Amino acid sequence: MQAHERIGAALTAANDAGRPGLLPFITAGYPEPSEFITTLKAVAEAGDVVELGIPFSDPMADGMTIQRSSFEALRKGVSLKWIFDQLDSVQGEIDAPLVMMSYLNPLLAFGYDELAERALAAGVCGFIVPDLPFEESAELREALDARGLGLIQLVTPATPDERLRTLCEASRGFVYAVTITGITGGGASLPADLADYLDKVSGMSSIPVCAGFGIREAKDVAAVGEHANGAIVGSALVEILEKSEDPRRFLESLLG
Amino acid sequence: MSTMFAADEAKRLLDAAIRGEMPDERGRFGPFGGRYVPETLMPAFERLEAGVKEHLHEAGFQAEYRRELREWVGRPTALTYAPRLSENWGAEVWLKREDLAHTGAHKINNAIGQALLAKRLGAKRVIAETGAGQHGVASAAACARVGLPCTVYMGAVDMERQSPNVDRMHRLGAECVAVESGDKTLRAAIDEALRNWVTDPHGTYYLIGSVVGPHPYPYLVRELQAVIGEEARQQMLDQAGALPDAAFACVGGGSNAIGLFYPLLGDDVELIGVEAGGTGTGLGQNAATLATGTPGVLQGAYTIILQDDDGQVQETHSISAGLDYSGVGPEHALLQATGRVKYMSAEDDAALEALEELCAAEGILTALETSHAFAAAKEYAKENPGKKILIGNSGRGDKDMPTLTKYPARIRSHAGA
Numbered sequence: 001m002q003a004h005e006r007i008g009a010a011l012t013a014a015n016d017a018g019r020p021g022l023l024p025f026i027t028a029g030y031p032e033p034s035e036f037i038t039t040l041k042a043v044a045e046a047g048d049v050v051e052l053g054i055p056f057s058d059p060m061a062d063g064m065t066i067q068r069s070s071f072e073a074l075r076k077g078v079s080l081k082w083i084f085d086q087l088d089s090v091q092g093e094i095d096a097p098l099v100m101m102s103y104l105n106p107l108l109a110f111g112y113d114e115l116a117e118r119a120l121a122a123g124v125c126g127f128i129v130p131d132l133p134f135e136e137s138a139e140l141r142e143a144l145d146a147r148g149l150g151l152i153q154l155v156t157p158a159t160p161d162e163r164l165r166t167l168c169e170a171s172r173g174f175v176y177a178v179t180i181t182g183i184t185g186g187g188a189s190l191p192a193d194l195a196d197y198l199d200k201v202s203g204m205s206s207i208p209v210c211a212g213f214g215i216r217e218a219k220d221v222a223a224v225g226e227h228a229n230g231a232i233v234g235s236a237l238v239e240i241l242e243k244s245e246d247p248r249r250f251l252e253s254l255l256g
Numbered sequence: 257m258s259t260m261f262a263a264d265e266a267k268r269l270l271d272a273a274i275r276g277e278m279p280d281e282r283g284r285f286g287p288f289g290g291r292y293v294p295e296t297l298m299p300a301f302e303r304l305e306a307g308v309k310e311h312l313h314e315a316g317f318q319a320e321y322r323r324e325l326r327e328w329v330g331r332p333t334a335l336t337y338a339p340r341l342s343e344n345w346g347a348e349v350w351l352k353r354e355d356l357a358h359t360g361a362h363k364i365n366n367a368i369g370q371a372l373l374a375k376r377l378g379a380k381r382v383i384a385e386t387g388a389g390q391h392g393v394a395s396a397a398a399c400a401r402v403g404l405p406c407t408v409y410m411g412a413v414d415m416e417r418q419s420p421n422v423d424r425m426h427r428l429g430a431e432c433v434a435v436e437s438g439d440k441t442l443r444a445a446i447d448e449a450l451r452n453w454v455t456d457p458h459g460t461y462y463l464i465g466s467v468v469g470p471h472p473y474p475y476l477v478r479e480l481q482a483v484i485g486e487e488a489r490q491q492m493l494d495q496a497g498a499l500p501d502a503a504f505a506c507v508g509g510g511s512n513a514i515g516l517f518y519p520l521l522g523d524d525v526e527l528i529g530v531e532a533g534g535t536g537t538g539l540g541q542n543a544a545t546l547a548t549g550t551p552g553v554l555q556g557a558y559t560i561i562l563q564d565d566d567g568q569v570q571e572t573h574s575i576s577a578g579l580d581y582s583g584v585g586p587e588h589a590l591l592q593a594t595g596r597v598k599y600m601s602a603e604d605d606a607a608l609e610a611l612e613e614l615c616a617a618e619g620i621l622t623a624l625e626t627s628h629a630f631a632a633a634k635e636y637a638k639e640n641p642g643k644k645i646l647i648g649n650s651g652r653g654d655k656d657m658p659t660l661t662k663y664p665a666r667i668r669s670h671a672g673a
Contacts, residue, residue: 056567056568057438057568057569057570058438058443058447058554058555058569059447060294060447060450060451060555061294061296061451061454062451063451064437067437067438071437071438074568079566079568080566080567081566103553104292104553105552105553105554105561105563105567105568105569106566106567106568107567108552108553108567109552109563109565109566109567110566110567130294130295131292131293131294131553131556132292133291133292133293133295133298135282135291136290136291136292153295154294154295155295156295156296158296158299158300158457158458159295159298159299160299163298163299167295178295178296181296181454181455181456181457182296182454182455183451183454183455186455
């Protein structure tokens with residue numbers, strides 16, 4: 001099995017157990033770098049696939065919560081290299097497939113070939129790059145493909161149908177369906193026509209579809225779960241970490 | 257960076273730029289530029305690109321734009337001979353007076369052009385970012401002129417040091433939003449404008465203020481600012497009898513510099529862009545992006561940026577808010593890499609001195625941004641006596657009074673001496 005196929009397998013296993021897949025997002029090294037592995041293990045036990053946010057100085061698609069966590073992690077010295085070193089140190093101890101969410105520049109600075117090599121060794125299965133549209137992605141995709149790693153495409157309610165088809169075909173691991181037209185952690189509730197949109201994306205995709213943005217409570221996870229294979233929980237979980245509450249209990253509460 | 261390309265590749269890219277073939281279909285200036293934006297904005301960028309293709313060079317749009325430049329902005333702006341500065345420096349110094357344009361800087365050329373475009377594209381509201389506040393004021397005025405509501409994002413640090421411009425924006429009917437995230441200057445303001453645009457990609461038009469950001473902005477803003485160089489080129493021929501030996505412009509994002517340089521690219525004129533040298537050469541002490549930066553992706557474009565080894569964008573320092581930016585327009589990155597334009601930097605103190613000298617010698621209070629170009633031109637004049645020098649006087653300095661009051665004037669008028 002290639003690394004990116006582990007993601008789909010984990011989501012399918014959750015669906016087979018009669019529930020939506022749960023994809024917790026944490027900013028790596030937040031709130032304390034020394035607690036990174038403990039936090040990661042806790043969310044990996046409660047979630048099916050874990051999204052690791054790589055801190056960046058200019059998180060232009062993120063709202064205040066994730067911006068704050070990103071700046072704080074950077075201030076405390078978290079870097080991509082540090083994250084890989086940490087992951088190497090717990091090799092084989094985390095079952096859930098890991099996906100890295102990073103803006104492009106830290107990946108570019110790291111170098112794509114070395115990135116793919118270290119990611120594969122560290123148990124990372126795929127990448128989400130919010131500022132890398134399909135048109136600019138050939139070089140990174142090639143480096144990841146060569147090692148069986150997935151480049152996960154985002155689609156949004158504003159994506160025209162033809163483009164939606166292209167993105168669904170290009171995506172590896174899962175298709176990230178952004179639920180709202182906005183940034184992460186916005187106050188808006190899930191849109192009324194969410195079901196139609198998710199059904200449309202699912203109809204075009206041969207791999208699992210996971211919904212993210214604006215998912216904060218058990219009812220959101222349930223609503224999304226009827227029309228997608230998984231739910232991504234980011235800002236709401238980072239807020240829990242910010243308040244030093246138990247991330248695992250919070251994630252378990254989301255599955256009702 | 258001039259060693260980035262082999263000589264024949266540099267020549268090929270430069271020739272293409274001179275022929276007007278940059279950017280290419282994918283928004284690239286050689287390797288630089290492109291479009292790195294969240295998926296939510298892709299349809300908006302495709303609409304914008306199609307709108308630019310349809311309207312920008314269409315006769316009706318151009319007639320409207322040129323009429324607004326003439327009757328509302330007050331173009332052409334003057335080309336002024338600077339006799340006492342020439343005498344001081346041992347050179348022949350000419351100033352392209354963008355400070356005389358409506359609202360006091362070159363920014364208005366772009367703002368009115370894009371506001372007209374926003375109207376044609378059916379936008380319901382306009383958002384803009386601003387550093388020194390000049391683009392914010394220009395956007396506020398242009399939006400009032402075409403009848404669109406305008407919201408301006410401005411870093412909290414900049415709001416303090418450019419407070420007169422904040423009041424002007426309010427008077428002109430714009431809402432000015434303080435940005436408290438990130439470095440609280442221009443870069444954070446652009447991030448925040450992009451975030452706001454993501455929430456309403458259909459109804460909102462983002463009126464960017466410089467030749468930065470994703471394609472087609474670097475192209476669109478260059479086309480709207482090229483009027484500076486087109487006028488200056490003809491005025492030099494008419495008034496000075498020849499093109500200049502060298503032309504200087506300050507570079508933050510680089511819109512006034514591109515505007516002045518672009519029409520001169522094919523001429524035998526040395527082109528020199530001047531960045532903010534801040535207080536020194538260390539990372540974080542300046543905003544001399546092209547002098548000390550490396551290639552990377554910031555705010556939608558692959559260009560030269562100030563970053564650390566991990567690809568984290570670094571904070572900058574400059575006495576002038578308008579130059580205080582960690583990136584630079586991708587076309588400047590190309591012009592540097594091909595060797596066509598030379599980029600230098602001037603430190604805070606040199607800029608302040610140049611500002612005082614210009615006030616005393618010619619009775620012109622120039623902007624702190626612009627002062628950097630004067631400081632570098634003065635150095636050039638020392639090493640190259642008797643040359644004809646053109647300086648892009650990009651804006652007036654009234655907005656800098658809160659900063660300038662912290663520095664007592666050292667030069668008294670030469671008249672009494």
